[in-house]
Amino acid sequence: MIQEKPLAATELERPAVALRTLANGVRLLALPMPHLQSVSVGVFLRVGSRDETSTSNGISHVLEHMAFKGTHTRSVQEINLDAEQLGAEVNAFTGKDITGYFMTGLGWHAQALLGMIADIVLNSVFPEHELQRELQVIRQEAIEYEEDPEDSAGDLLDRAIWGDDPMGMPVIGTVANIEGFTRQDLVRHVQSHYVGEKTVVVAAGNFDVPAWLEQAAQLFAGMPASADPAVALPPQPAKYVGQALAQRFTQVSQVFVNLAYPLVFEQLQGEHPQRARLVASLAAHLLGEGMSSPLVDTVRERLGLAYTAYAAMEGGDVWANFIVHAVTTPDKLEALVAATGGLLRAQAAGIDLVHLERAKNQLAVSRVRAGERTYATMERAVEDLFAHGSVTSVAETLAMIDGIGAEEVRKVFERMLAHPPAVAITGKGASARTVRQLAAGLAA
Numbered sequence: 001m002i003q004e005k006p007l008a009a010t011e012l013e014r015p016a017v018a019l020r021t022l023a024n025g026v027r028l029l030a031l032p033m034p035h036l037q038s039v040s041v042g043v044f045l046r047v048g049s050r051d052e053t054s055t056s057n058g059i060s061h062v063l064e065h066m067a068f069k070g071t072h073t074r075s076v077q078e079i080n081l082d083a084e085q086l087g088a089e090v091n092a093f094t095g096k097d098i099t100g101y102f103m104t105g106l107g108w109h110a111q112a113l114l115g116m117i118a119d120i121v122l123n124s125v126f127p128e129h130e131l132q133r134e135l136q137v138i139r140q141e142a143i144e145y146e147e148d149p150e151d152s153a154g155d156l157l158d159r160a161i162w163g164d165d166p167m168g169m170p171v172i173g174t175v176a177n178i179e180g181f182t183r184q185d186l187v188r189h190v191q192s193h194y195v196g197e198k199t200v201v202v203a204a205g206n207f208d209v210p211a212w213l214e215q216a217a218q219l220f221a222g223m224p225a226s227a228d229p230a231v232a233l234p235p236q237p238a239k240y241v242g243q244a245l246a247q248r249f250t251q252v253s254q255v256f257v258n259l260a261y262p263l264v265f266e267q268l269q270g271e272h273p274q275r276a277r278l279v280a281s282l283a284a285h286l287l288g289e290g291m292s293s294p295l296v297d298t299v300r301e302r303l304g305l306a307y308t309a310y311a312a313m314e315g316g317d318v319w320a321n322f323i324v325h326a327v328t329t330p331d332k333l334e335a336l337v338a339a340t341g342g343l344l345r346a347q348a349a350g351i352d353l354v355h356l357e358r359a360k361n362q363l364a365v366s367r368v369r370a371g372e373r374t375y376a377t378m379e380r381a382v383e384d385l386f387a388h389g390s391v392t393s394v395a396e397t398l399a400m401i402d403g404i405g406a407e408e409v410r411k412v413f414e415r416m417l418a419h420p421p422a423v424a425i426t427g428k429g430a431s432a433r434t435v436r437q438l439a440a441g442l443a444a
Contacts, residue, residue: 018030018209018213020217022196025198026223029202029381031381031391040378047098049061059173061094063099064092071120071123073119079119086106098317110208114219138172139178142173146175149249153258153426156424160241162239196225197226202378236318241422254307259325262321273388279412282356288310289312317386
């Protein structure tokens with residue numbers, strides 16, 4: 001790495017992370033950042049579209065929206081006012097394997113923020129009149145999503161990766177499903193999945209850790225545990241399919257291209273569980289992060305084959321994929337995919353040490369910057385907890401990045417190229433025949 005003398009681990013360490021598990025399985029996680037004045041407080045649940053069926057697809061997302069529409073003691077207006085009186089930012093998200101609710105505000109408001117988040121997660125009543133109004137909002141969102149070729153490309157890629165498995169279904173759900181959800185459907189989903197073993201209550205920032213932990217324990221001690229003992233076990237990864245799919249959009253001039261390969265983490269005995277994921281992230285940075293990366297420099301700067309191009313590692317608790325995304329025009333599509341395939345094979349043959357150093361520093365900077373923000377720190381810690389059962393500090397992360405060698409990165413490319421690619425193309429000129437030909441060319 002570029003710096004001559006890396007910072008010692010002790011220079012990067014923060015006060016100790018506190019992790020407690022309640023009798024019902026709820027985990028409480030405190031991440032002190034005393035050099036700040038702010039705090040982020042959240043509740044994250046290990047549930048998402050992965051836990052749905054074809055007829056319930058989208059319900060996790062609807063539930064996340066409805067959680068803010070009223071509790072036993074507060075209306076939607078009171079929820080909004082209470083948060084805004086504290087100057088707090090309020091948000092939520094639904095993913096394939098995680099649903100999150102969180103607030104960011106001043107550190108001395110940490111307990112007030114926790115009380116509001118707990119009320120939303122534990123006591124929402126899903127008023128019927130609010131549900132009907134919100135379903136129309138989400139329905140329109142889903143329609144707009146389906147009509148956007150770039151957004152659709154992501155969903156199409158999921159189906160190309162996982163096929164008919166729930167992991168291959170869109171997080172937002174289908175319009176037909178959204179229109180049919182009832183209040184009782186939401187209640188049943190909460191009863192099945194909003195349980196102690198799937199829940200992490202977390203705060204990151206400058207706050208009174210002992211007081212916050214005591215309050216969190218009181219608020220979440222009554223959250224029900226699951227009657228199913230399997231809930232506490234890690235879920236089984238979905239089977240990788242690797243299809244080639246296309247969807248034509250005639251109203252645009254561009255083609256949106258997504259390629260994916262599965263990442264299989266083969267842990268060595270005694271190896272830190274996060275290390276394999278860092279190696280995969282480093283591989284993505286090496287190939288396609290920044291203007292000087294082989295992907296961007298070749299397909300955009302030298303050959304002029306794409307407007308946008310990048311590579312990324314996308315993953316969750318028990319899954320991860322290597323993604324290449326690009327935007328081009330129909331006449332350049334074949335050349336773009338061929339060039340990308342050549343670059344992938346080149347990395348599997350050998351890693352350029354200059355690019356390895358660049359990628360290491362890029363990845364290190366991204367992790368350091370994330371570790372300086374309360375929400376990003378909180379989100380990263382929860383992801384670690386769900387994936388590995390422990391939290392990796394910034395210092396540990398930087399040390400692992402620094403120790404990754406070229407051969408480890410090369411093997412990432414070699415192993416993933418042993419699988420057929422998942423290919424998804426949307427936009428002008430996209431066709432089933434074209435995408436199959438492109439996939440065959442990549443696999444050759």
